[in-house]
Amino acid sequence: xxxxxMGSKSDLPVMQDAASQLKALRVPFxxxxxSAHRTPDKMLEYAKNASKKGxxxxxxxxxxxxxxxGMIASSxxxxxxxxxxxxxxxxxxxxxxxxxxxxPKGVPVAxxxxxxxxxxxxxxxxxxxxxxxxxRKRIENYKNEMKKAVDDMxxxx
Numbered sequence: 001x002x003x004x005x006m007g008s009k010s011d012l013p014v015m016q017d018a019a020s021q022l023k024a025l026r027v028p029f030x031x032x033x034x035s036a037h038r039t040p041d042k043m044l045e046y047a048k049n050a051s052k053k054g055x056x057x058x059x060x061x062x063x064x065x066x067x068x069x070g071m072i073a074s075s076x077x078x079x080x081x082x083x084x085x086x087x088x089x090x091x092x093x094x095x096x097x098x099x100x101x102x103x104p105k106g107v108p109v110a111x112x113x114x115x116x117x118x119x120x121x122x123x124x125x126x127x128x129x130x131x132x133x134x135x136r137k138r139i140e141n142y143k144n145e146m147k148k149a150v151d152d153m154x155x156x157x
Contacts, residue, residue, distance in 0.1 A: 001055050002029040002030075002057050002059060002124045003029070003032075003053075003055040003058040003059070003078075004031045004058075005060050005061070006060070006062065007036060007066075008063070009033060011063060011085045014061060014086075018061075018083065018120045018124075020118070020121070021118050021122050025135065025142065027121075032046070034060075034068065034072075035068070037065070043068065043071060043072065044071075044075055046072070047074075051077075055078065056078065056128055057078060057079050057124040058072055058076065058080045059083060059117070059121065059124055061082070061084075062085060063085035063086060063088075063093075064089050064095060065095060066082075066096040067099060068082075070107060070109055079110065080108075080109050081112065081120045082101075082110065082112070082120075083100075083112055083115070083116060084096035084097040084112075084116075086115055093115075097111070110123060122139070122142075
């Protein structure tokens with residue numbers, strides 16, 4: 001299962017793309033709002049108890065200062081994928097990107113593009129697919145469909 005968390009409900013339109021990819025690949029997930037700054041106790045509890053709930057990968061999206069992915073990563077051994085979200089108080093998204101990307105040694109966060117939650121969902125599925133041959137096959141089918149779509153576009157020229 002994937003834990004899909006975000007710092008605020010305003011992040012939901014972006015994070016919904018991760019949920020859509022997980023649904024399409026039939027990967028179970030839970031979704032919650034967990035703010036690093038407004039609910040730090042909930043954040044720490046989530047990180048520390050995620051594996052007990054069966055979560056194997058966490059996708060954390062946040063805008064602005066975007067501390068959620070890094071703080072989650074500092075409190076769990078599970079892989080964390082960070083989604084920088086361009087928020088209303090953002091400096092063109094760069095604050096979110098750098099807050100998630102520039103983690104200190106020993107606290108890695110896999111970081112996708114600004115508002116790149118779809119790729120976070122795919123990456124989480126690929127991580128889980130290492131141990132799940134059926135999921136890996138669904139991912140292969142998805143990638144083959146993308147290839148076919150590009151081939152169809154090229155053939156239509």
